[in-house]
Amino acid sequence: MTTLICNCNRTLPLDVPALGRALGETLVEHSTLCRREAPAFQRAVRDGSPQPLVVACTQERRLFNELAAQTEGAPESRPIRFVNLRETGGWGREGKQASPKMAALLALARLPEPDPVPSVSFRSEGRLLVIGPLERAEALAERLDDALELTLFATGGAGRQERRHPVLAGQLQRLSGRLGAFELEWSANNPIALDLCTRCNACIDACPEGAIGLDYQVDLQACSGHRDCVRVCEAAGAIDFQRAPQSQSERFDLVLDLRETPAFSQHQKPQGYFHLPPKADAEKQLAALLSLRELVGEFEQPRFVQYQSRLCAHGRNGKTGCSACIDICSASAISSRSSGADRARAQIQVDPHLCAGCGACSTVCPSGALSYGYPSLAHQGDKLRRLLSTYARAGGRDAVLLLHSDEAGSRLIDDWGRAARLDRSLNGVPARVLPWPLRHVASLGIEFWLSAIAQGASQVWLLATDAEAPDYLRALREQLEVAQSLLAGLGYAGEHFRLLQARDARDIAALDAEAQAAPAQGVREPARFALQADKRATLEMALEQLQRQAPLARLPQAIPLPAAAPLGTVRVDADACTLCLSCVSACPAGALQDNPGQPQLRFTEKNCLQCGLCVRTCPEQAITLEPRLLLEPSRREPRVVAEQAAFHCIRCHKPFGTERGIAAMIARLGAHPMFQGAAADRLKMCGDCRVIDIHTGPESRITDL
The missing domain is CATH 3.50.50 (FAD/NAD(P)-binding domain)
Known part of the structure; x- marks a missing residue:
């Protein structure tokens, strides 16, 4: 792969040998690649390589594309990728220290394009x-x-x-x-x-x-x-x-x-x-x-999100649980529907023609039922590893990922870099801040942010402009608070996550001042795990790495979390619970389970989404949610949260319920005409014996057993 870099008429302090070592390529420094040295670009275009050509200039993107089209012998299919080194740090006050960042941004451009996704037509x-x-x-x-x-x-x-x-x-x-x-x-x-x-x-x-x-x-x-x-x-x-x-x-x-x-x-x-x-x-x-x-x-346009109904926590048993994606969608592209044989199981429906591709729905989805595919989380993980590893190899420290929307955010960063060039009171983009353009700043969520810290980043900042929907900003703040609570609970010092807001160029001075924040404490040994398409699996890998590297000598039993957290436990009021197990059928993640051998309700905390379906389903209102991260191995094992003595059929002695459950049933159905007089004992029989009793009459009933 060929990389062309230009110091823009000697206004960029480029360390070409250091960049070449970091990229594993011999680089030639140009000063006027878009003018007098344009033949060097044309030679690179027609060198016969099928690999992308990386050009470290975005200002003259249009000119370079026109030159490529006019260059005889240049293959039409060869992609040209443009990287901004100038406004993203080269023109800042720390431009001479920005070589690790420049190497990382150039390395990022060398990655293959993401896999194509299905599209919809207009x-x-x-x-x-x-x-x-x-x-x-x-x-x-x-x-x-x-x-x-x-x-x-x-x-x-x-x-x-x-x-x-x-x-x-x-x-x-x-x-x-x-x-x-x-x-x-x-x-x-x-x-x-x-x-x-x-x-x-x-x-x-x-x-x-x-x-x-x-x-x-x-x-x-x-x-x-x-x-x-x-x-x-x-x-x-x-x-x-x-x-x-x-x-x-x-x-x-x-x-x-x-x-x-x-x-x-x-x-x-x-x-x-x-x-x-x-x-x-x-x-x-x-x-x-x-x-x-x-x-x-x-x-x-692409189908930006994929939906897996089996993971969805929106509705069960006629009850609505999580509706985070519906509430946040700024395009009204997501709705609730009940169809098919199981009408009690509500699902969500995404209209791909209305979807604007922001990805905020996948960010707030606790289960990963909605996943962003343009590009996928796995592809973003490849970029993350390449970016951070190249930055570290080139000598960079305390990396900050600055996630921003590609259009409005990129324009703002360009304005920031140009303003720093002309106004010496401004610092410009700091050398340790690595801008990362996304289709939308809300398309990556807590599993990615924590993975970035686990893989060596010091901080993750989100840059929002006035183009963002207010609901996006609310949701991002909530998720950032959850992520910060997790790291603080593990003992990592400093502020790791921040939402930066700037309307346009008028707010550059404030943005410039806010970007001078001190680094936060990171991991001692960065992980290199691959991000998975499964959101929960990626989140678990990040949490495991952060817990292993935690600065605290002795960790707490659990870390309390804000209400928006997708992690936590359930509290069951043993006195109120009748062990009817309605919550088991409602739980979309298998966090609540019964025990076929005993009247028990078991709970696996690792699986809990905190969606609230169990709370809304419980007829006794015996369940409450508690957002937290349990730091003990028992988090991955089922534990008993409610159990009762079994009630045995008065006819055949077979256990078929719990004592409290049968008592509740008698209280509710005792006035029914079918269970009056001697027939009241039928409520104390299993289903088989109840049928036999109905057909044989009270004279054959054994009641004193």
Whole structure:
């Protein structure tokens, strides 16, 4: 693999020999690779290697791609990967100490691409619905009608005399869907039918109350009912006050909404929907119009998440437990459903066309039933090992992973690096801070963060911008608190996890100051385990490594955790529990189990998700949750949390329940007509003997045994 580095006209303090040793490659330093030394890039492009070409420059990405396309003999299929060394630290105050970071970022670019994932398709033929005041809708339509097929839904205002586009009006009832499949439902409840109206304005002239405007709709509150408008419109027949409201619907590919309040309330609006309120600035308006023009044709996007229903803790026995993914989804792409033979077992359903690919659902999922696949956790684990091992091999210490969203976060880091170049009061990105772009900052969760510490990182920081949904920030804070509680309980000193927030370039000074935090205590010997697709398995490996390396000479029995923790125990009120075992059938992780040989309820703490299904299922309200991490080997073994003496059938002596359970059943069913008089003893019989007793009568019952 070939790597080209450039000191950007000698503004970057590159230690080329050190970088070469860390990468195992002989490197040549360039100063103007994008200008005078461009032939070196062209020679590298056509050197015949099928391996990716790594270029340590992102500013001139477009130029390099154009040069590659124009270079004779260059293979079209050879990938070119661009790495930012300049803004991510080279231009900072610690640029001379940033060689380990530079080596790590270059090594990361040399990894293979993640495996492809299935995709979903969108098809748009350019049918655009514009909703809003007629005059504004028609003005914007003029800028789009050469590329799109437009329909206007008028919400008032004055229109033009010339009819250029179909116009709908009435009471808008519902707008739903996504790119290529929006459905509009409305009630045509006005006396004037717009499809028949010729816009001759005769009705406007005839109406003495001025109840008809240039939107060609009657204001029924202002109308006195004299019907002069009907008389003058007799030829066209567009006005009929006797017409009953009609429910209508129509499908569109795209929607431009000009109203103050958007049709969709979720933070992440569906693809193909654009909201331009009356006070939208010119830049936002231009961006929306350009995007609409591009959304004609066939499109694909990955299926970002995978769902394993067998692991899901959403619902059992008609009860709802965990709904974290539904609550956090900013695109309203996740819903609850009950279907099939087992309707008591609710599952979640992900609409891949609405999914925006943020991955926050997989971060808050306690069981791993939802996993992020673009890329997978296993691929991110490969990147983590490569990044940290290269950084350490090059002499780096106290690494900080700075996770950020690829678009908004990368722009902010670029602004940060450029500002530090011009403003000497700023430090720039510290040498030990390793930026890691993700599709979305919420796509990696506690199992990855703890694995990073277990594999040698000092800290993990998350950089959030104003583009993030408020629910994401809440969930990330909760999960970061859980992770920090675990490390603090194990004796690791310092602040290992932090959520950095910056809206845009205006907050760079505050971000720069916050990034000067002291390192936190890490592990003595970094682990090198591979992250698994199974979230719980990865979390367990990280916890085991952190416990082995814990600084405390004597660990506590358990570490208390915040309520959002996916780890913990259950407390069972032995006096209230009847051992009905409803909780066993409700537990999705097998943490609660019965004992076929004895009336016992057993619990394996390692498996517990703290989903709460057992609490909601228990008819005696005998179960409570306690978030914690038990540090004893018994955490992996089943232990008895409730047991009772067996109740024996009064007819055959076979044990078939517990004494407390039978007593509870007698209390509840004792008044039932079927169990009155001598038949009351049937409640003390096993199922087989009860059937026999019903058919043989009370005279053959043995009651004094």
